[in-house]
Amino acid sequence: MSEAHTNAIKTHYICQTYTAKGGGGLEIGKQFQYTTAAEATARAEREANSPDCVGADAYMVTEDPNSDEIGEPTFLVRLGTVPEAD
Numbered sequence: 001m002s003e004a005h006t007n008a009i010k011t012h013y014i015c016q017t018y019t020a021k022g023g024g025g026l027e028i029g030k031q032f033q034y035t036t037a038a039e040a041t042a043r044a045e046r047e048a049n050s051p052d053c054v055g056a057d058a059y060m061v062t063e064d065p066n067s068d069e070i071g072e073p074t075f076l077v078r079l080g081t082v083p084e085a086d
Helices: 037-048
Strands: 010-020 026-034 055-064 074-080
Touching: 010 037, 026 037, 037 055, 037 074
Parallel strands: none
Antiparallel strands: 010 026, 010 055, 055 074
């Protein structure tokens, strides 16, 4: 494997769902990882319409494989009831 390939920053596209927790809070439901932003966004849209889901996020994060550092999430779409973004 070439050094350029092993040093490449990786981008992960995630769909994360939320369910209602007793007492009025939220908890993470499901997480799905995709290869494109469009796939993650489409899944979030579908999941947000399902009866057991109160909200869904689609976001991307970057990973540096040399340091294992994960960047801050960049939200693609936030649907329904989701936690506040910091």
